Amino acid sequence: MRRSFKFLLRPTGGQASALTQCLAELKEIRKADPDGQGRWSAGSQQQTLRRLDKAFTAFFRRGKTGRTPGFPRFKGKGRFDTVEWPATKNGATWDSQPHERQTRVYLLGIGHVRVHQHRSIKGTVKTISVKREGSRWYVIMSCDDVPAQPLPATGSVVGLDMGVVSLVTTSDGDHLTNPRHLAASADRLAGAQQNLARKRRGSKRRRKALARLAALHSKVRRQRLDHAHKAALTIVRAYDIIVHEDLRVANMTRSASGTIKQPGRNVAAKSGLNRSILDAGWGVFLTILAHKAESAGRELIAVNPASTSRTCARCGHSAQDNRVTQADFACTACGHTAHADENAAVNILRAGLALRESAEAA
Template identity: 65%
Template sequence: MEWPADRDGCRWDSVTGEHRVYLQGVGHVRVHRHRPIAGRVKTLSVKREGRRWYVIVSCEDVSAAPLPPTGRAVGIGLGVASFVTTSDGEQIDNPRHLRAAADQLAEAQQALARCQRGSNRRKQARARVAALHGKVRRQRLDHAHKVALALVRRHDVICHEALRIANMARSARGTLAEPGRNVAQKAGLNRSILDAGWGVFLSILTAKAESAGRTLIAVDPANTSRTCPSCGHCGAENRVTQAAFRCLRCGLDTHADLVGAVNVLRAGLARRDAAPAA
């Protein structure tokens, strides 16, 4: 449900130090505030997730907080083995607790699938899946905020792979090919849960970059993981496995995710330089 702030539809008051919202038709409700409100409140939305209720505040006229220039540019790619790989060779993994929660969620989803329809056990299993979904979502958001903030602080220009659904299907298939029946199935499920964070991450990165006055450049991911950054040779055979890259022409032997990130950076800078100056 969403309430517009005009015509007294809703109000965010924190006059007394106790944070409350007023919602038309509901009245005053006490809330736990995560951080101070910036700008002018435009709408309040209320949402329920499992057993928790949330108030989402959207504001306008939020002043940007530009960061000092660093003179640095970076390319980032969705890693096969890790969450994000940068063109500097840094690999940022999903935190262990998020992996553990994704494991638990995969297990809970399998348990739910085994329960009989309409049974009490199924109801319980569904509640557990919902609770774990919320946990994974909150941990993923927290991690995405931290990684995005670190990237925005250190770089003026960030080039990234444009979001493409095929990327996710490919990585899920790659892990499903691992040996072991149930292991692979769960790993695939777990993988897809973790991969779902890429879109969330990009939207958080976009918002932070905009507020900090940084430039974000989206690059077509076609061929970024197959082209040799050293000699320019391009071919699917360069990609030995999901994780390994070996150039057939010049013999460059390195990590496939790093190759992708370096190519994303180059393609992004080339696009920026080709565009007419605004």
């Protein structure tokens, strides 16, 4: 398996300044200034150009297939936050041995930078990336041949219904909380945003205000990521087969504002729902769940969520009136009542098991 290991870098002031310069330099600048650019890794600059080529290739492919092309956005020095070395010994070196703690990584043009390595690295390091997140720097090792860590079988299966009240509701009736980290920090974020708006563009005070706002958003992101890891690990440890909704979060959170000729309806309500969905972090959770399930040897099945929330798990009757409220389900045919999300999770589980049986029969 291929896995990435991310550690906090602790560069000195001079090293942080050199890393910032490294983010903005490209191969063309190297040609124009061979003496000044010779200290940077050619491999890292080539990797930057490969990422640029990949972005434009995807742009032209989307245009040819009739999809919205999405022209690649220019990234100035304030938006370009990652530099990557394609292999070890090509401007970056990580010499850690198995079960050994490495405290420094060597980066060409930067020097030996301290690393806060909180866990051991497994597999073979193939690429080394340095990423800037606000005022923090991280080193990311992408490794091949990472051994799986299968967990003992439990004999249990589960269906998962994603929500905004509870992040996950299982077919067993368990509810994993949604901490709503963004909502909890909304007042501080609003204050920081207002403070930023009052600052003059290009001023030193504006840069400081922007850094404070970015730090708040970074904290919310780390909190959401931490909760997603813990929730996914809880599920992976308890079940052998995990069935979840095949969600398209980007489509679900599109704006309802419409156009001038055809304005949208219930725009404010849709905007609030979109914010709640993004705050819950469904996409982050499902991505982490997939990685942990693969490593643990669990089977993950994604099913179409259509009608799962309005179909009775007891008799199979499907009707919009079955969903009495957001939380309550009452079948108009057989009278079955249940928590709406628990009822949906049971339907999701059944759909996943049926899909698995049909695949095995084929």
